[in-house]
Amino acid sequence: MDKYIYPAVFEKDEVAGYTVTFPDLHGAVTEGDDLEEALRMARECLELYLYGLEEDEEDIPKPSEPVSINLPVDSFITLVEVRMGSIRDEMMNKSITKNVSIPRWLERAAAKEKLNFSQVLQYALKERLGINDK
Structure with a gap:
């Protein structure tokens, strides 16, 4: 598959910035100093995580429905979309x-x-x- 869309939980840090987790992808965590950086980092995190699963020939989990995710206080869900064609090309030519x-x-x-x-x-x-x- 070339296109994936996963829900990401953006949680406001106490000091500044956001921590981003992907409930369906154990260990896929990133952060950003502001919302724009957090979204950019979330996309990169998702690309690299999925690429790693592909490289290891592991199954890619099905994304959850956003409404089924329990949210911590001071957090929200955003859908993050990635297209793997370009990241595969980039990684193979690195x-x-x-x-x-x-x-x-x-x-x-x-x-x-x-x-x-x-x-x-x-x-x-x-x-x-x-x-x-x-």
Whole structure:
């Protein structure tokens, strides 16, 4: 599925800002200094939480009906909508760091030629895996 809508509980903090929880997603909690930031953080929290479930091949819980959620004092519910296509693309294309071991003589030869190790490794992996860039 690409689009999800979950109820989020926004609870006003005693000092300032909001804490946001998702009753259907255990451990999905974020906060913001004001309502605008809390909503932005809620969307990001939901995206990353659902992405993590997908990556771990876990079931994604069905969202509750907002009217069935018991609210704490000084709180309200807002529906948060996310579209997973863009977050999947972003996460899959995110660069990661991998340590590799190569002989010293090979490192020196490559450095002398001013080769970009990341580009060479990507090229070699794609070639080995039969992946053609479009």
